Amino acid sequence: MSTSAHVPGSVLPDAEAANAAIRDLVDSADPDGGWPSEEYERLLALWAAATTADLDEAA
Numbered sequence: 001m002s003t004s005a006h007v008p009g010s011v012l013p014d015a016e017a018a019n020a021a022i023r024d025l026v027d028s029a030d031p032d033g034g035w036p037s038e039e040y041e042r043l044l045a046l047w048a049a050a051t052t053a054d055l056d057e058a059a
Contacts, residue, residue, distance in 0.1 A: 018047035 022043045029035060 015047055015050035018043055018050050022047065 022040070025036060025040060025043060
C-alpha cells in the first residue's frame, strides 16, 4: 500500500499533483473495501481544472 501525501479536502496546486493523488488513491484502494468514487471524482475534477487553467488564461 502506498503512502499518500494527499489529504482529503486539500487543494492541489497543479495537474501533476492531482495526477499523483489519483495514482495514490488507485494504488491504495482496497479491492474488498469498495471504491472511493466520491474522492476519485473530486480528484478528477481538480485535475481537469488544473489542465485547463492555462487554456482559460490564454483565451
